[in-house]
Amino acid sequence: MLGNAVMNEFCTHNAHEECVQKIGLYVRDETLVNNAAITKDQLNERVKTYLQERMSAPVESVFIEENL
Secondary structure (H helix, E strand, O other): OHHHHHHHHHHOOOOHHHHHHHHHHHOOOHHHHOOOOOOHHHHHHHHHHHHHHHHOOOOOOHHHHHHO
16 A cells, blocks of 8 residues: 555656656665666565565554554
């Protein structure tokens, strides 16, 4: 669900190159910033992997934790 939200936020109203750049900055992977050849499916997998790594950390907000 979070991965889809990120993809929608960065890619729905942007050209593919801009989507790739924004996702690259979001996941802190500068190799993506100039890689226009990557597909949306590959980008989606990068976002999901990035979020899974972040989700392994404990949730620090009680509000967020309760709503998860």
